[in-house]
Amino acid sequence: MGRVCGQYVVITPYTWIENACVEFGDRIKAVEPGCSGSECSGVIVSHGLASAHTHLGLYPVRHSVLYGLKLDEWVKTFAWPWERLLLEEPELTYYASLLALNELLGSGVTAVADMHFNEDRVLEAVLKVGVRADLSVAIMSKGVFNSFDEALSENRKLVSRVKGLGRGDIACRFGPCTPRLLKPEEFKAVVEEAVKAGVGIHTHLGEVPEDEGFLVKEYGLRLDEFIRYVGLNEVDALVAHSIWVETALDELLRSERTRLIHLPRSNALLRDGVMPLEVLREALGGVSLGVDVAPTYSIIDEAFFAIGLHCLGRAALTPEDVFNLAVSGYRAMGFGTGNLEEGEVADIVVWKVREGLAGGIVSPQAALIAGLAKPVEVFVGGRQIMSCGEPVAAEDIARAREALRSCGFPARSAGPYGRPS
Numbered sequence: 001m002g003r004v005c006g007q008y009v010v011i012t013p014y015t016w017i018e019n020a021c022v023e024f025g026d027r028i029k030a031v032e033p034g035c036s037g038s039e040c041s042g043v044i045v046s047h048g049l050a051s052a053h054t055h056l057g058l059y060p061v062r063h064s065v066l067y068g069l070k071l072d073e074w075v076k077t078f079a080w081p082w083e084r085l086l087l088e089e090p091e092l093t094y095y096a097s098l099l100a101l102n103e104l105l106g107s108g109v110t111a112v113a114d115m116h117f118n119e120d121r122v123l124e125a126v127l128k129v130g131v132r133a134d135l136s137v138a139i140m141s142k143g144v145f146n147s148f149d150e151a152l153s154e155n156r157k158l159v160s161r162v163k164g165l166g167r168g169d170i171a172c173r174f175g176p177c178t179p180r181l182l183k184p185e186e187f188k189a190v191v192e193e194a195v196k197a198g199v200g201i202h203t204h205l206g207e208v209p210e211d212e213g214f215l216v217k218e219y220g221l222r223l224d225e226f227i228r229y230v231g232l233n234e235v236d237a238l239v240a241h242s243i244w245v246e247t248a249l250d251e252l253l254r255s256e257r258t259r260l261i262h263l264p265r266s267n268a269l270l271r272d273g274v275m276p277l278e279v280l281r282e283a284l285g286g287v288s289l290g291v292d293v294a295p296t297y298s299i300i301d302e303a304f305f306a307i308g309l310h311c312l313g314r315a316a317l318t319p320e321d322v323f324n325l326a327v328s329g330y331r332a333m334g335f336g337t338g339n340l341e342e343g344e345v346a347d348i349v350v351w352k353v354r355e356g357l358a359g360g361i362v363s364p365q366a367a368l369i370a371g372l373a374k375p376v377e378v379f380v381g382g383r384q385i386m387s388c389g390e391p392v393a394a395e396d397i398a399r400a401r402e403a404l405r406s407c408g409f410p411a412r413s414a415g416p417y418g419r420p421s
């Protein structure tokens with residue numbers, strides 16, 4: 001039986017108690033008062049956080065989103081050159097994922113939903129670091145794959161491998177990438193296959209206005225018509241972005257199986273736009289936060305940025321609201337409620353507040369979102385994956401750093417945007 005104690009124990013995004021301890025096996029057994037003195041002083045205990053939409057393999061080009069390129073230009077300039085190398089050397093995906101997971105873990109993330117290719121290598125990194133994960137292959141009819149069938153087949157293999165593991169902490173889905181990169185009938189076929197396999201899907205929708213413009217021009221389908229045609233509401237779906245979705249809001253909010261993922265930094269830095277959180281506010285419980293590709297793979301940085309991005313009117317967010325967004329990925333992925341309560345999975349982060357902090361703490365959630373604390377002990381399903389601020393996979397992570405340094409990308413860069421030569 002494990003036991004951690006803190007001066008502040010965050011029970012739900014909106015409630016906490018002082019001087020308490022959490023007892024756990026693979027699930028939380030009890031949260032009880034009973035800690036005082038130096039043992040708990042300056043310690044915050046919370047549920048683990050989640051990034052409900054990430055591309056771990058793109059970690060090495062994360063800071064390139066700062067150049068202000070629009071999405072398509074960024075993809076051509078930075079993502080595709082790196083992805084071509086990943087196709088030639090899949091092991092680089094493993095190393096990139098190890099480093100990305102390590103940085104996410106350093107911001108208290110214990111669960112990620114990832115969508116990319118080489119997902120078998122992502123899975124290895126996930127197992128090495130020990131976080132919970134929900135994996136899918138980015139299925140397209142062109143792009144990095146030779147054909148739709150090749151992409152679908154890779155996702156099928158992933159689903160059968162993950163099912164074969166039989167682990168509660170590793171889930172999988174099908175990943176029809178985005179309406180602009182596969183035909184509506186292909187998207188529909190993927191949804192049908194997901195339903196048949198008893199898994200969900202993970203997709204991008206309404207990231208840029210061109211998404212709906214393309215559907216209307218090529219297929220005469222508005223977004224709401226597309227959603228109905230492919231059967232998106234008939235399946236558990238992680239739907240990333242949802243910015244340009246005005247015509248489809250009713251459809252998106254109608255299904256409790258649709259979970260919208262908000263990616264504030266990538267949306268702002270790639271000039272996509274701003275998710276209409278004021279419209280989705282009532283459905284906030286159904287919105288989760290993700291890192292996507294951002295300059296840091298830190299959910300705390302993402303949450304902090306979200307407060308700045310939604311500073312006006314009904315969309316304005318408190319630290320408790322963004323903490324809610326940061327744990328609600330657990331609900332989106334079906335891993336739990338994200339609350340630190342009896343019976344929930346024992347995904348627990350013990351944070352140490354920075355020493356010498358002047359003044360008191362307004363709320364533990366605000367202290368965490370302000371970046372005033374760092375994880376020192378982390379547990380997933382009761383298993384310790386960080387101890388004394390060091391991940392248990394520290395040696396593998398150091399090797400990954402060296403492997404990526406010597407692969408020559410993207411350091412060999414030149415050109416107007418530091419474009420890889």
Ligand SMILES: [Zn+2]
Pocket residue numbers: 053054055204240292293
């Ligand atoms: Zn994405």
